[in-house]
Amino acid sequence: MNDASTKNDLERPSLVIDNIGQLVTCAGDRAGGPESALAIVDDAAIAIVGDRIEYAGPAAGLAENDIDLGNARQLDAGGLLVTPGFVDSHTHVVFAGDRSAEFAHRCAGASYLEILQAGGGILATVRATRAASEESLAELCADRLERFADQGVTTIEVKSGYGLTLADELKMLRAIRQAADSSPLRVETTLLGAHALPEEYQGRREHYVSLVCEDMIPEAAESGLARFTDVFVEEGAFTARDASRIAKAASDNGLGLRLHVDQLTAGGGAELAADLGALSADHLEEISPEGIRSLARAGVCAGLLPTSTLFLRLTKYAPGRELADAGVAIALGTNFNPGSAMSENHSLTLGLACLRNGLTPAEALLASTVGAAGSLRLEGEAGCLEPGSRADLVVHRATDYRHLAFHLGMPHAAVVVAGGRILRESGPLTSCQG
């Protein structure tokens, strides 16, 4: 007797992916080390019911678990690699304007001050974003989300932070929501009111922080437009004291805390993140050994953003190796933004994490999936393939997960599935591993 015969259609798979040469579920035991956490299964299959994973494991398990294939759409993975969809835990996808000319000036040797004097820098993006309509920002966001989806990114955090008034920050958050509503990607939204001090508050930083704490955070939380808030803690930006005030407001309003810390100057930012109970401390190029221990002790996630280290021409990358060895959970993000990381190329971020942050390909893949999901409080939901998790996955043009970081900065996604829907099917299912 077969239980499946009594299942209704909702419990029958809508999509079955078989002939998976290497399935990396990222749902294994993380305490057992990276290889264990990857939980690799050769000759595997996946069954999806609606937007959820029903089964992910050995191909033989489909029959053993009495999974009724019924009228499921079947996709032959051609013996290729399947991983969870990538999770990008740190981006600034919504902005208006273009800073190509500023980039050229910077390449020609212009100093930071000269760029500011020429009207460049973050405040140029703020001016353009303030001038843009919610509708146009939503369109720009949607185009960029498409490019992320092309890479196999299925969950993405997006920050505000180029509005810097209550109205413009909320406009950005609504634009993100609007783009998210028409996107198959899962989009998690962060209010970054404390990204830069707007021109009209020069010399009155504490007043601006009050605006963030008393108006922006309550409104963003009440409207449900943001799950997190974030602060750029840096010389010339916001102080530890500002961050403490914002952390308190976030806590009072039920928003999770994320921090940009220890990027350009060593400022005890990781220790601050630990003290404030942040979910994630991001950048960390200048983190101290004590900062690494603090993150480990407090269970704060380290967000590595190597594309911006490269883009800013810094030679010191965040010490991913030391962070991993200290037992800190690591998340990867592109940090896509027009000033310091103008690239949606997630594959490049993955490769740089290996080449420059000292991670292994296994650790980098975990940081791009379960690690990033953990920093967004999406454990078990995103970044892994196990029964009940969202059916977000990628069939890659490769047969081994190590190829993803090795074949640097190249897109590998042959098929992208998000929420159980096939988004992308590009070209034949062949490996480029040779």
Place this chain on the structure above:
Amino acid sequence: MNDASTKNDLERPSLVIDNIGQLVTCAGDRAGGPESALAIVDDAAIAIVGDRIEYAGPAAGLAENDIDLGNARQLDAGGLLVTPGFVDSHTHVVFAGDRSAEFAHRCAGASYLEILQAGGGILATVRATRAASEESLAELCADRLERFADQGVTTIEVKSGYGLTLADELKMLRAIRQAADSSPLRVETTLLGAHALPEEYQGRREHYVSLVCEDMIPEAAESGLARFTDVFVEEGAFTARDASRIAKAASDNGLGLRLHVDQLTAGGGAELAADLGALSADHLEEISPEGIRSLARAGVCAGLLPTSTLFLRLTKYAPGRELADAGVAIALGTNFNPGSAMSENHSLTLGLACLRNGLTPAEALLASTVGAAGSLRLEGEAGCLEPGSRADLVVHRATDYRHLAFHLGMPHAAVVVAGGRILRESGPLTSCQG
């Protein structure tokens, strides 16, 4: 009276591209500096007859030059940027095997010696390539050429160098030719017999160099399978004396000389390239000030390969700024190969040239077009858009050429034309400059 009325069909445009927002012909006066060399035309059009550019300039010039549009296919460039197709002057596209596992070992801290002991390194690729059939190598090459074409690369240099026997080097060259014959890309072939010393010649390097000089070079030249020869001059590879012998054989057999020099150790390689009359001295991370002066004096092209500097985790990039300031002609290449630059991402190379070699976006674009063409002796033929040059061009999803390097490592090609044929038309003709 209109002369065009007397033209036969061959002289009538087969393809006309209009509504070009920014045309960068790269056909301007290089003595006038990078901006002058780019020769930018706003509101432009291009007319193509067969595989050649008939006209590239202001849109109004089509009528002024009595160009009979006849039955030409018309392509509306949507106000976007058009540049020459990219020229990649240094690649190793043909090889068998996959070194993902070796990459993972390297990331986990394995030393060069440990990797060699585990059967890795260049000789692993040599073993796999020797074992592969000409047919399978041609297929691998063709797949990779497709990925280059996706990026807008329309001319590419491809080296042998993983055979290291007469038969296997010729097999590689025939595989390149076979792939080239079925590819719309222009492929220029280089014999790199002196890439590494094969295991069977350990301790007998001079005998191997004799094989290169007396057998490989004459055969490659006589069969027409190679236009150039190349030598990897480096500690543990080949010496200046070896390079001199090979240069003599190349000259005797009518092959142009290219050199890998000054990559890992400062060895006076640029000076050697100047002495030997090489067309191109590539890598140059460790070039000396005297080496820079030598290249300038001798008119040797400098080949910058920043992807491999990144991939090898070197912190010292070739001094592109100093080379440009000294008046050295610069070419860019991906150096695509499985050991030190596993990436066909030409956009990444372009961006790294700005971020890490110190070029401006204008200089990097010139190095990827006319500069690389010059190093391959294809001046006026490839890398520029002027009457008579090969009709190789890209319509980019951007409105300004500076966006190409700024938007790091992302493909921008919306339409790729090679030899007058439209190869790629992907998605709507919209800009991602916002």
